[in-house]
Amino acid sequence: MRSGANCWMMVGVMAVLLWACGSATCPGAPVTNAAAPGASAYPNTLGPYAVTAKGFILNWLIVGPFPNIGNRVDGCKGWGTDFLQAYGGEAAFMAWKDREVKTIFAESDYWLGGEAKLKWFVHASTADLIDLGKLIDYPALGITFKPIQYASAYAFCLVESPVERTVTIAIGADDDYKVWLNHALLGGQPVFGACVVDKYTHATILKKGLNPLLLKCGTDSGGWDFCVRFLDADKKPVADLRIFLPERE
Numbered sequence: 001m002r003s004g005a006n007c008w009m010m011v012g013v014m015a016v017l018l019w020a021c022g023s024a025t026c027p028g029a030p031v032t033n034a035a036a037p038g039a040s041a042y043p044n045t046l047g048p049y050a051v052t053a054k055g056f057i058l059n060w061l062i063v064g065p066f067p068n069i070g071n072r073v074d075g076c077k078g079w080g081t082d083f084l085q086a087y088g089g090e091a092a093f094m095a096w097k098d099r100e101v102k103t104i105f106a107e108s109d110y111w112l113g114g115e116a117k118l119k120w121f122v123h124a125s126t127a128d129l130i131d132l133g134k135l136i137d138y139p140a141l142g143i144t145f146k147p148i149q150y151a152s153a154y155a156f157c158l159v160e161s162p163v164e165r166t167v168t169i170a171i172g173a174d175d176d177y178k179v180w181l182n183h184a185l186l187g188g189q190p191v192f193g194a195c196v197v198d199k200y201t202h203a204t205i206l207k208k209g210l211n212p213l214l215l216k217c218g219t220d221s222g223g224w225d226f227c228v229r230f231l232d233a234d235k236k237p238v239a240d241l242r243i244f245l246p247e248r249e
């Protein structure tokens with residue numbers, strides 16, 4: 001009986017100790033620091049960079065070329081091809097400066113065949129339109145003419161908004177495009193033609209903090225460029241956004 005009473009006493013003491021250790025003051029207890037909202041996902045970034053007074057994003061990470069096989073008659077197949085599939089896929093993908101991705105060109109009428117690693121590179125544009133035809137080159141793949149034709153590329157940035165808000169993303173593209181915000185596909189068009197400001201629009205939400213933005217733009221021939229900005233409910237540019245570019249995961 002006596003040992004049984006001692007046993008219940010021990011249980012009581014342990015219960016008190018467990019209750020006390022439930023508080024943050026219990027010595028030796030592991031401490032988990034809560035991550036700062038938003039910033040912890042991107043610990044290393046370049047920036048911030050302002051958007052222009054008209055809202056255009058000029059600072060991007062860019063990678064390409066990828067093969068946009070075919071033409072506007074039989075369909076440029078690059079628009080429907082996920083060139084980032086081996087790295088988590090277009091929707092989940094996170095770019096950072098110098099991140100390597102593989103590109104594979106089959107021998108075709110447009111370029112010599114080849115396989116190589118591309119690196120995401122930083123681009124700071126001085127114009128609203130990002131001219132991919134002047135930026136992207138890969139002579140090792142046998143692509144020796146400019147602008148590169150029958151090709152596709154990606155552009156990525158983090159868009160920082162001071163508040164959560166409903167906006168419209170407005171895109172111009174020569175030729176086809178797809179766009180993802182916060183890893184969700186907003187839309188795209190397998191189209192052909194010159195880059196026209198605000199030609200394609202998608203209603204969306206910018207979260208407070210950092211919003212990863214991925215754009216895909218492909219060309220068959222001629223020009224190869226795009227422009228992106230956000231508009232408010234009055235169709236006026238959202239000019240208080242800041243752009244960051246991840247340096248590493």
Ligand SMILES: [Ca+2]
Binds near residue numbers: 175220221224
């Ligand atoms: Ca074109």
